[in-house]
Amino acid sequence: MNIQRFIDARKDQGLSQSELAEGICTQATLSRFENNGHIPNLKILIKLCNRINLPLSELFPKVGVKYSEVVEKMNKAEFFLITSKYERAEALITSIDISQIEDTQLVLRYHYLNGFIMIFQEKLIMDISFTFDQILLEEEKIDTVIFRLLAYTGIGMVYSREGDLIKAEFYFNKVLEKIYNYPAKNMEDTWRVLNIVFQCGVFYAKIDELDISDALLHYAVNICSDNHVTYYLARAAIQLAKNAIVKKEANDKILELIYDARAYSKINRNDIALTELRDLEAFVLEKKPSEE
Structure with missing residues (x-):
């Protein structure tokens, strides 16, 4: 049992042993638990944990998963990556000692996360390519295709x-050959497919292949709708609005996309997207009729 986690939670609440024990058990009972590992009656332990807002499950050791701590860090890092919190993602990834991991999927996941974090932090192209090469040099298997x-x-x-x-x-192009037929098996897979489809949509907009870009972005929106995922809805709608501006479509259509994206951004508390949308809306509203 992780007794230190209990002690830390008590101190975080600013409670002494006697203050925590009041009305639940004797201070001596609590002292024997914290100092000597004598576990009290389960009912008492639950009451103590409730008073310091500590789930009882956090005291029990994790069993059966060799890399449970690593997986938890990667889960959080991937979520931060999706929600554009790159510094927090980097802090988690850099705390992982990759040399101690033997599971191939976890190693590939580490390199994928590290590579994308490096992209958004504008690291050198050679360093980023080397990171992704760690994935591409691995033997291709069905369960590693997404990486x-x-x-x-x-x-x-x-x-x-x-x-x-x-x-x-x-x-x-290599991505587009396979992504449409990739069978996402879980929510993490869905996030990764969305990441790929969205980034492809952004790229094809950049090279003025707007029909391809729109098709990819609408595909991303459909994935979000089918899987009740909101994190890429705003980003896809923003890019669709940008595409519509380039194509000189009607202001009403562009503004509808902007307002949709704003609603999604508010749900996700995405301040970066909200700022971008404010600027886009101002640009559209300032257009003269002859420019439409």
Whole structure:
């Protein structure tokens, strides 16, 4: 039992042993638990935990999963990556010692997360490519396909950032050959597919293939709707609005996309997207009739 977790929670609440024990048990009972590991009656322990807002389950050791702590960190890092909290994602990933992990899927997941964090922090292209090469050099298997597609997407994004659109398109095309038929098996897979489809949509907008971009972005919206996921809805709607501006579509249609994206952004508390949408709306509203 993780008694230190209990002690830390008590101290975080600013309670002494006698204050916590009052009305539940004797201070001596609590002292024997904290100092000597003598576990009290379960009913008493539950009451003590409730008083310090500590789930009882947090005191029990995790069993059966060798890399449970690593998986938990990766889960949080992937969520932070999706929600654009890149510094928090980086802090979690850098705390993982990859040399101690033997599970291939976890190793590939680590490199995928690390590579995308590096992209959004604008690291050097050589370092990012080396990170994704750790995935691509692994033997291709059915359960590792999604990580290969993410690696291709990441490399395409970096070449696009560097202005080498021919090389970027080479990698994005490799992704499009397979992503439509990829069977997402769980919510994490769905997030990854959304990441890929959205980034492809952004790239094809950049090279003025707006019909392809729109199709990909609408596909992303459908995935979100089918799986009740909101994190990419705002980003897809923003890019669709940008595409509509380039195509000089009617202001009403553009503003509808902007208002949809704003609603999604508010749900997700995405301040970055809200700022971008404010600027987009101002740009659209300032257009003269002759410019529409």
